[in-house]
Amino acid sequence: xxxxxxxxxxxxxxxxxxxxxxxxxxxxxxxxxxxxxxxxxxxxxxxxxxxxxxxxxxxxxxxxxxxxxxxxxxxxxxxxxxxxxxxxxxxxxxxxxxxxxxxxxxxxxxxxxxxxxxxxxxxxxxxxxxxxxxxxxxxxxxxxxxxxxxxxxxxxxxxxxxxxxxxxxxxxxxxxxxxxxxxxxxxxxxxxxxxxxxxxxxxxxxxxxxxxxxxxxxxxxxxxxxxxxxxxxxxxxxxxxxxxxxxxxxxxxxxxxxxxxxxxxxxxxx
Amino acid sequence: xxxxxxxxxxxxxxxxxxxxxxxxxxxxxxxxxxxxxxxxxxxxxxxxxxxxxxxxxxxxxxxxxxxxxxxxxxxxxxxxxxxxxxxxxxxxxxxxxxxxxxxxxxxxxxxxxxxxxxxxxxxxxxxxxxxxxxxxxxxxxxxxxxxxxxxxxxxxxxxxxxxxxxxxxxxxxxxxxxxxxxxxxxxxxxxxxxxxxxxxxxxxxxxxxxxxxxxxxxxxxxxxxxxxxxxxxxxxxxxxxxxxxxxxxxxxxxxxxxxxxxxxxxxxxxxxxxxxxxxxxxxxxxxxxxxxxxxxxxxxxxxxxxxxxxxxxxxxxxxxxxxxxxxxxxxxxxxxxxxxxxxxxxxxxxxxxxxxxxxxxxxxxxxxxxxxxxxxxxxxxxxxxxxxxxxxxxxxxxxxxxxxxxxxxxxxxxxxxxx
Numbered sequence: 001x002x003x004x005x006x007x008x009x010x011x012x013x014x015x016x017x018x019x020x021x022x023x024x025x026x027x028x029x030x031x032x033x034x035x036x037x038x039x040x041x042x043x044x045x046x047x048x049x050x051x052x053x054x055x056x057x058x059x060x061x062x063x064x065x066x067x068x069x070x071x072x073x074x075x076x077x078x079x080x081x082x083x084x085x086x087x088x089x090x091x092x093x094x095x096x097x098x099x100x101x102x103x104x105x106x107x108x109x110x111x112x113x114x115x116x117x118x119x120x121x122x123x124x125x126x127x128x129x130x131x132x133x134x135x136x137x138x139x140x141x142x143x144x145x146x147x148x149x150x151x152x153x154x155x156x157x158x159x160x161x162x163x164x165x166x167x168x169x170x171x172x173x174x175x176x177x178x179x180x181x182x183x184x185x186x187x188x189x190x191x192x193x194x195x196x197x198x199x200x201x202x203x204x205x206x207x208x209x210x211x212x213x214x215x216x217x218x219x220x221x222x223x224x225x226x227x228x229x230x231x232x233x234x235x236x237x238x239x240x241x242x243x244x245x246x247x248x249x250x251x252x253x254x255x256x257x258x259x260x261x262x263x264x265x266x267x268x269x270x
Numbered sequence: 271x272x273x274x275x276x277x278x279x280x281x282x283x284x285x286x287x288x289x290x291x292x293x294x295x296x297x298x299x300x301x302x303x304x305x306x307x308x309x310x311x312x313x314x315x316x317x318x319x320x321x322x323x324x325x326x327x328x329x330x331x332x333x334x335x336x337x338x339x340x341x342x343x344x345x346x347x348x349x350x351x352x353x354x355x356x357x358x359x360x361x362x363x364x365x366x367x368x369x370x371x372x373x374x375x376x377x378x379x380x381x382x383x384x385x386x387x388x389x390x391x392x393x394x395x396x397x398x399x400x401x402x403x404x405x406x407x408x409x410x411x412x413x414x415x416x417x418x419x420x421x422x423x424x425x426x427x428x429x430x431x432x433x434x435x436x437x438x439x440x441x442x443x444x445x446x447x448x449x450x451x452x453x454x455x456x457x458x459x460x461x462x463x464x465x466x467x468x469x470x471x472x473x474x475x476x477x478x479x480x481x482x483x484x485x486x487x488x489x490x491x492x493x494x495x496x497x498x499x500x501x502x503x504x505x506x507x508x509x510x511x512x513x514x515x516x517x518x519x520x521x522x523x524x525x526x527x528x529x530x531x532x533x534x535x536x537x538x539x540x541x542x543x544x545x546x547x548x549x550x551x552x553x554x555x556x557x558x559x560x561x562x563x564x565x566x567x568x569x570x571x572x573x574x575x576x577x578x579x580x581x582x583x584x585x586x587x588x589x590x591x592x593x594x595x596x597x598x599x600x601x602x603x604x605x606x607x608x609x610x611x612x613x614x615x616x617x618x619x620x621x622x623x624x625x626x627x628x629x630x631x632x633x634x635x636x637x638x639x640x641x642x643x644x645x646x647x648x649x650x651x652x653x654x655x656x657x658x659x660x661x662x663x664x665x666x667x668x669x670x671x672x673x674x675x676x677x678x679x680x681x682x683x684x685x686x687x688x689x
Contacts, residue, residue, distance in 0.1 A: 054580040057460045101564045105578030152305035178465035
């Protein structure tokens with residue numbers, strides 16, 4: 001099921017969609033599934049399951065810490081599919097966010113097939129752009145999967161055009177120049193990036209939602225972003241709740257409370 | 271400059287490489303975050319423009335001659351040769367460059383480019399510290415701000431280089447994530463760059479990373495081979511039978527290989543860090559023991575597990591302790607144009623000692639892998655070509671920085687001072 005359905009539902013309710021990220025295997029296999037289900041219960045419209053990778057070049061300290069723990073805990077690619085299966089069973093569209101090498105090594109076609117079989121909606125690929133993504137574009141189309149590429153503040157209009165044409169589901173606008181991690185303020189360039197991206201998408205009547213991520217960590221920021229984007233993406237702030245909790249139950253409660261706060265935020269922004 | 275094989279009628283090397291999108295056959299390319307694409311495009315454009323700008327070329331040439339000390343010597347190693355099975359060993363003396371290694375060739379080029387792009391800060395990753403020291407040096411020379419990322423393990427085994435970089439005005443940040451070695455320093459440098467790209471250039475130290483880095487760093491390093499080829503002709507009247515270098519990321523090796531690639535009679539050998547031996551699993555021999563994948567922005571061979579997770583590497587040499595390799599080496603490996611083999615820590619240290627004792631030259635431990643390689647292939651070449659077969663070996667750096675490691679390996683410290 002494409003994540004577009006979740007965006008359409010949010011749009012019908014005149015609000016932004018809430019997208020929550022957690023890596024598989026963190027804090028444990030079962031703990032990740034439980035936390036993700038709590039995020040769904042409390043109002044996340046889309047879940048991104050991170051595939052833990054040894055060299056997370058685009059991630060700040062919080063996600064680095066979480067994926068390191070997941071890897072030390074022995075998480076495997078097969079566990080990512082099992083996590084997707086458990087979360088997608090809630091009925092909420094579930095994507096995998098992954099650096100490219102694990103997919104490349106698994107085999108792009110085989111990865112697409114197994115992701116589709118697990119009920120996954122598609123992939124977010126932070127270090128793969130459409131020009132190197134020929135195999136993935138073909139495999140995603142063959143298995144009816146979403147292709148979520150990123151646009152950045154530094155992207156030219158020509159690149160935004162090509163990236164949005166290659167994307168399906170939504171396009172991920174990176175709100176700032178930097179790595180993942182909650183920030184105290186939303187970058188002032190973010191609304192302009194969303195506006196540029198929308199304008200380029202709309203030129204020939206295409207319809208692709210624009211989700212904004214990086215740096216969003218609380219309800220007020222979610223409301224601010226919901227004022228100009230179709231989706232609000234939150235990752236590190238959820239992980240922080242799990243890292244700071246004394247035990248899993250407290251961590252999951254923290255995740256649930258944050259999701260509720262963010263869900264309220266995305267309904268206030270307009 | 272790229273290899274124009276068509277013009278040379280050379281069937282073994284289809285060219286030019288890389289293509290316009292940075293591919294060496296199926297290797298290379300640009301697997302990088304979208305946020306960096308504009309900067310990578312700008313760098314590609316500026317590098318092409320600079321190469322064709324006589325003022326830029328003249329300024330770089332002037333620095334290479336009057337600051338770095340080029341051309342570097344080609345020294346015949348007569349006593350060392352006695353151990354090489356009858357081969358005649360010629361050392362390309364990159365150890366004599368300012369800052370003590372080949373790294374300065376690349377760094378001067380990239381520092382000039384940084385200034386040309388109007389950027390005021392450079393960042394770098396470093397393993398042994400050779401590239402970090404070279405970058406800190408060029409930054410001081412051109413008045414650029416400089417930050418160097420270095421794995422914590424490496425800051426310990428190369429403490430002297432940390433002090434050198436700080437003395438030169440650079441900020442050195444020990445990297446405590448992952449294996450705390452070179453690959454983690456690369457990750458951290460990329461993270462810095464994504465946030466600072468507007469005023470900062472990432473001065474990558476080897477022929478690795480997303481396009482245009484593998485091509486650009488090669489072009490800045492190819493002077494090694496251009497000089498060595500002419501020096502060998504002048505000295506011996508003929509091309510060498512083989513050219514030998516150590517390979518971590520592979521910049522000194524590409525640098526010395528590149529001018530010889532079209533010379534089909536010249537065998538090219540790259541020696542990788544075999545650590546405790548590839549069979550032991552504790553090594554950094556990417557082409558000998560790796561498989562195809564993507565790391566640090568490029569498609570290449572790398573050391574990875576069955577899930578595509580990067581494997582921990584081991585080498586006594588910090589500069590070779592890296593799980594990937596420049597994409598052009600992967601391409602030359604697949605073509606069979608260059609041959610890649612492993613040298614263990616112990617073999618490298620034996621060759622290290624041998625060069626010290628026979629020639630009065632203390633090599634970097636990285637370069638000692640190439641010297642050990644010469645001792646292995648010498649007899650093979652002599653059997654093939656005949657006595658006096660010439661081997662040009664890239665002595666990529668000097669070993670002052672490695673004295674602590676060597677002293678502990680050979681037990682040279684006074685009683686009670688072994689640590």
